[in-house]
Amino acid sequence: MNHLENFEPKSIIVRMPNWLGDCVMGTPILTDLRKRYPKAEITAMCQANVAELFEKDPDVDELFRFSRSKGLIHRISERNIVAKLKKGRHDLGILLTNSFSSAWRFKQGGVKNILGFRADMRLMLLDHPISFPENVKEQHLVLTYKEQLKPLGVEISETMPRLYVSDDEIRGAWDFVKRFDIDPSCNILGVNPGAAYGSAKCYPPERFSEVAKNLIDAHPKNVVIFFGDGSHKELTNSICQGLGKRVINLAGQTSIRELLALIKTCDAFLTNDSGPMHIADSLDVPLVALFGSTSPIATGPYRQSQNIIQKKVPCSPCFKRVCPIDFPCMKKISSREVTDAVLGKLSNKLAEKA
Numbered sequence: 001m002n003h004l005e006n007f008e009p010k011s012i013i014v015r016m017p018n019w020l021g022d023c024v025m026g027t028p029i030l031t032d033l034r035k036r037y038p039k040a041e042i043t044a045m046c047q048a049n050v051a052e053l054f055e056k057d058p059d060v061d062e063l064f065r066f067s068r069s070k071g072l073i074h075r076i077s078e079r080n081i082v083a084k085l086k087k088g089r090h091d092l093g094i095l096l097t098n099s100f101s102s103a104w105r106f107k108q109g110g111v112k113n114i115l116g117f118r119a120d121m122r123l124m125l126l127d128h129p130i131s132f133p134e135n136v137k138e139q140h141l142v143l144t145y146k147e148q149l150k151p152l153g154v155e156i157s158e159t160m161p162r163l164y165v166s167d168d169e170i171r172g173a174w175d176f177v178k179r180f181d182i183d184p185s186c187n188i189l190g191v192n193p194g195a196a197y198g199s200a201k202c203y204p205p206e207r208f209s210e211v212a213k214n215l216i217d218a219h220p221k222n223v224v225i226f227f228g229d230g231s232h233k234e235l236t237n238s239i240c241q242g243l244g245k246r247v248i249n250l251a252g253q254t255s256i257r258e259l260l261a262l263i264k265t266c267d268a269f270l271t272n273d274s275g276p277m278h279i280a281d282s283l284d285v286p287l288v289a290l291f292g293s294t295s296p297i298a299t300g301p302y303r304q305s306q307n308i309i310q311k312k313v314p315c316s317p318c319f320k321r322v323c324p325i326d327f328p329c330m331k332k333i334s335s336r337e338v339t340d341a342v343l344g345k346l347s348n349k350l351a352e353k354a
Contacts, residue, residue: 005153009040009092015102016046020275023050024282025142026096028159034059036154052256056164085109141298161282161302165260173261180248186223190266192276194232198321200293202272209239210335216246268345286345292329293318
């Protein structure tokens, strides 16, 4: 593999990951590239459903959005993507995805100096193929992404995952909350009860309901806001049933930008292993992350790795979408333990504000 320590690209394109949380974990790459190449134009290429994450990013000069499609529309879309890549005249391409198709698009689009991991039979499409680190399963995904910058002379940095929210967006979030007759002096406790991968990553709904009730009973100023996309609306409705006006269900009611701003207003955040977990972590919102079927070693909250609750059971982590037995990894986590952990984060945050 040729090394590129002295290479000074003018136009860099980074193919960001497909999943929300993975995108957040890939943000240090953008920061490190900007620091290494301050004069280069950096393009973040990502699926349209996650593109809003990067709209306020000072390290991104251009946002290349695209959508998945099928059939004839897919073929037309592919031609448009390749044509747009050709117009960019990118002289450095970095693939944070491991798919054949992402490398194929770069090659067809005339991207020069393509860096990516050896995966999915795409070796001939990569100008600078990189082997996965031997300890890839024992290190955080943030560090694995950073391995791809080594050929450029960029060693593993201390850069943290980060997202940007404007002051106007924060004010808009408070205006959003005020619609529910919530006083700004209240303590906002965010809860994310869903996860994209499957139910095996999710704390039981009845436990979330118990925790929410415990939190509002703990202090009259505590307000619990539930978040989630449209696919989790029914789940969240069932959790919030009968909990009163200090429990607010915003599942399916926010854009990604609104979600970022609302999470930023939270005094503490309770979540499964999910995209919103990484959002809260990147925004330095105190969190409590519940892990069951998955492992925090590679995909846990990078900044707040100590704020995890996970019980040791023989079958965990299994990485299954649905638990085939009686869900011991999550059922061993009591609602009282979770409540106390969230209230502890809230207490610390209030002490900082005082």
